[in-house]
Amino acid sequence: MNENSIELFLNFIRYEKRLSSLTVKNYLSDLERLHKLITKPTMSATTEDIRLSLAKLHASGLSGKSLSRILSAWRSYFMFLIKSNQIKNDPTSGIKAPKSAKKLPQTLSIDQIFKLIEIDDKTFYGLRDKAILEIFYSSGLRLAELSHIKINDIDLHDQTLKVLGKGNKYRILPIGSKAMEAINSWVDKLKEVKNIDEQEYLFVNSKGSKLTNRAIQYRLKYWAKKNNIPENIHPHLLRHSFASHVLQSSQDLRAVQELLGHSNISTTQIYTHLDYQHLAKIYDQSHPRSKKKMD
Numbered sequence: 001m002n003e004n005s006i007e008l009f010l011n012f013i014r015y016e017k018r019l020s021s022l023t024v025k026n027y028l029s030d031l032e033r034l035h036k037l038i039t040k041p042t043m044s045a046t047t048e049d050i051r052l053s054l055a056k057l058h059a060s061g062l063s064g065k066s067l068s069r070i071l072s073a074w075r076s077y078f079m080f081l082i083k084s085n086q087i088k089n090d091p092t093s094g095i096k097a098p099k100s101a102k103k104l105p106q107t108l109s110i111d112q113i114f115k116l117i118e119i120d121d122k123t124f125y126g127l128r129d130k131a132i133l134e135i136f137y138s139s140g141l142r143l144a145e146l147s148h149i150k151i152n153d154i155d156l157h158d159q160t161l162k163v164l165g166k167g168n169k170y171r172i173l174p175i176g177s178k179a180m181e182a183i184n185s186w187v188d189k190l191k192e193v194k195n196i197d198e199q200e201y202l203f204v205n206s207k208g209s210k211l212t213n214r215a216i217q218y219r220l221k222y223w224a225k226k227n228n229i230p231e232n233i234h235p236h237l238l239r240h241s242f243a244s245h246v247l248q249s250s251q252d253l254r255a256v257q258e259l260l261g262h263s264n265i266s267t268t269q270i271y272t273h274l275d276y277q278h279l280a281k282i283y284d285q286s287h288p289r290s291k292k293k294m295d
Helices: 004-016 020-038 046-058 064-083 110-117 123-137 141-148 177-193 215-228 235-250 253-260 269-286
Strands: 161-163 170-174
Touching: 004 064, 020 046, 020 064, 046 064, 110 123, 110 235, 123 141, 123 161, 123 170, 123 177, 123 215, 141 215, 141 235, 177 215, 215 235, 215 253, 235 253
Parallel strands: none
Antiparallel strands: 161 170
């Protein structure tokens, strides 16, 4: 590709913008890509050329993130041409890169959840970790929300939990009966070990210090391995599973939004896709007119 305009642009971002050599190399690669796609000087590209080029790249399997980066490089080049009076119009104006399909969050089945939480261990660690797992799944907490629970955040009479979520906003969550049993057993064990203050954190280590997020993550993986759960268990997986299972049972998106502490319902709506997948699977298995034609 022999275009003086590209060389001028590269010198501009290299010496005036002071971009790294790797970034300059990536810009060159993206502009060479455009030249090959439209088979004419890049400074002569039209809006239709840009649209068709993006469509070809999208069809080749590039992600929305990669396409956005490439389009950004092209746009920077054309803006440089306009400012240096080499062209009048930006062919990338108004064009947006195709978005990648949203990845649905992974969830555990109800059977896997029950198997994971089935901990028959009355030691300090066993009772504590069972309470952690139960409350994760019972209330759909984020990791930071769980690690910051204090003993007086739990209302034993109403079986509710006060949680400090994102944006320093509190919400009150119900605690399931199984989780409540596990919490009571853990608090009783904690009393045997030390004199506890209601202002103290609920989940602590053997020295009485607040349990770190990393330690909680480690304990989840420990029990997953011990209870033969093959999935990569992490706190958000339990949160996803909670949301999906509640939505499947209740069909109440607003309620799930409140429980999860989402400020925008669009964040919660991803779980409707999970629910749809479940319903679609049931439909395919049961509806007499949905059976796939056999060869």
